[in-house]
Amino acid sequence: MLVKIFGSALFGVSAQTITIEVNVDTGGVGYHLVGLPDNAIKESSYRISAALKNCGFKIPGKKITINMAPADLRKEGSSYDMSIAIGILAASDQIVADNVGDYIIMGELSLDGNLQPIKGVLPIAIKAREEGFKGFILPKQNTREAAIVSDLEVYGVENIKEVIDFFNEGKPLERTTIDTRKEFQEKVNDFPFDFSEVKGQETAKRAMEVAAAGGHNIILIGPPGSGKTMLAKRVPSILPPLSLKEALETTKIHSVAGKMGTDTSLMTVRPFRSPHHTISDVALVGGGSYPQPGEISLAQNGVLFLDELPEFKRTVLEVMRQPLEDRIVTISRAKFTVDYPASFMLVASMNPSPSGFFPDDPNNTSSIFEMQRYMNKLSGPLLDRIDIHIEVQKVEFDQLTDKRKGETSVSIRDRVMKARDMQSERYKDLEINYNAQMGPKQIEKYCGLTDVSQTLIKVAMEKLGLSARAYDRILKVARTIADLELSETIENDHISEAIQYRSLDRDSWKN
Incomplete structure (x- = not known):
């Protein structure tokens, strides 16, 4: 008997429906799994x-052929366990599953039949709704994530026995529903840090405000303990709230x-992502044999904070130039x-x-050669892509x-949002x-x-030796400063x- 079960495969940040064809043939014995499965699926x-x-059923001692279509697309992970298991039971007449094709069924099985959480639930749920599936049956741990997709019945289960009883005996599953907009509005201003x-x-906070208002990349230069990390962690609190579209995308x-x-x-x-400086280039930008998103993609619509920028490997920083x-x-x-x-918005320190x-600080013990070698860890093209360079002085005792x-942060955010509103109106057709x-x-x-x-x-460009890209950066930042003052003209x-925010272009940093 042939039965078709539906699962889903991830491709980038989207999903593609997978048809799992299970055929149980009385003429022979064997278990054949085809359709480019990886090792995790082969071990299923x-x-x-x-x-x-352990749930009172068994794999029949017959010839079982399982095809995962489309057969030319590689399938990865253990999330097809439940799909294949239900398909085998249905194809061997151990359960009645006439309506099994109405659902996307995904989940990793434990040996006792319990289900483990899976990845990529949201894009799978979105694809299921687009293709007209009635519902999505998945591990209970993932239900809240899938339930934000409207017009799709989401059923979370703890054990495969619940799914068997649902199809075999019509025993209802518990449906999970979420008021997406209500939940979004309740938590949209939930920040752990405040300016x-x-x-x-004050100068650094002003630079942060300008950066947030225009979405500019910024680097903070200052001695240890001056508050660079403290400032960076508070940037999300002054950025405009996520829109529902951005929230879903992230x-x-x-x-x-x-x-x-x-x-x-x-x-x-x-999001606020702060990877350690030992990170590899693949972990930062994404990739691998079976590509996964890197830190810069996880920072989508948010902030990527690179602390102690010169300590990152040069190859890691250079692969970030094109995404910037x-x-x-x-x-x-x-x-x-x-x-x-x-x-993303890059904040570096x-x-x-x-x-x-700093070079003029009495406590500075670094030679000119050591300082030049330290600064040379950052390439000119990378620094050109950072709009704002700001020096952060140590905090005095009285302060x-x-x-x-x-x-x-609320006050600063109000000004940032007014500036962003001007920009939204300006670029509404772009x-x-x-x-x-x-x-x-x-x-x-x-x-x-x-x-x-x-x-x-x-004059500034000639004196500081700024590149054409730095010229563009100054104009962009100046446009943002004007927007913060609600001025149409620069x-x-x-x-x-804006020129003051190009500290690393000054001769004192180059010599």
């Missing part, structure tokens, strides 16, 4: 056999990577190509020298002991959302300068402030 027969035996906790550092990536908690249905705040420009990562293999989104202090609270995404045409159109401003930036003081 042992898990399925033990799980069914009011930062003592002093959740899909984390779902594919298996980073969603069992009690989480939807990511409601912008294109906001997408393309992983190419011989037989396929996968695209992962990578639209570094010490001014190997000793940790540190000041009991007064600083400006809250495929960009904020100033950092402007290309040459948009810069020419929206960053017009007066003759005085033109002279000012010309004034001289906007240009002056």
Whole structure:
């Protein structure tokens, strides 16, 4: 008897429906699994056999042929265990499963029949709804994530026996439903950190505000203990709230990577990723034999914080150059190509020298040669892609002991959102959302300068030796500063402030 069960395979951050054809033939004995399964799927027969035996069923001693179509697409992971098991039971007439084709069935089996959580539940649920499936049967730990997809019945189960009873005896399964918009609104402002906790550092906080308002990449240069990490961790609290579309997009990536908690249905705040400096280039940008999203994709619509930037391997930093420009990562293999989104705000930090202090600090023990070698770890093209360079001075004792609270993240966020609203209106007919995404045409159109401003930036470029890309960065930042003041025109003081945010271009850092 032939039975068709439906599962799903992940391809990038999307899903593709897989038809699992199970044929049980009385003429012969054997277990044949075809359709490009990986080792985890090939081993499923042992898990399925033990799980069914412990639930009062068995794999029949007949010729069993299982085909996973399309046969030319490689299938990965252990999430097909339950699909194959139900298919074997139905094809061998151990259960009645006339309506089994109405559901996507996924789940990894334990030897006692219990189910383990799987990856990529959200894109699978979205695909199931698109293709008109009635419901999605999956491990209970994943139900909240799948239930945010409307118009799809989601059933979470703890043991395969529940699924068998559902098809065989009509015993109902517990359906999981979630009010997605309500849950999203309740948690959209849930932040663990606030800028009011930062003592002093008004210049750095201003630079952070500008960066958040325009989506600009920023690097903080300062001695240990000056508050670089503290500032970086609070950036998500001043960024505009995620839209529901962005939340779903971000959740899909984390779902594919298996980073969603069992009690989480939807990511409601912008992600903050902070990988250690020993990270490999594949772990950062994504890839591998069976490609997975890297840290820059996990930071989609959020913040990627690279602490102690010069300590990262140069190859790791260089592979990040293209995603910083294109906001997408393309992983190419011989037989396929996968695209992962990578639209993130880069926040980096570094010490001014190997000793940790600025060149003019009496405590600085680094020689000129050591400082040059330290700075040379960062390539010019990479620094050109970072719009704002800001020096973070150590906090004075009087500021540190000041009991007064600083400006809250809510206040800063209000200004950032007003600036973003201007940008949304400006770019409503374009495929960009904020100033950092402007290309040459948009810069020419929206960053017009007066003759005085033109002279000012010309002098700065000649004196600092800025590249053409740095020129574009200054104009983008100046546009954002003007937006924060709700000004349609870029004034001289906007240009002056933007130039000040190119610290690493100054001669004192190059010599």
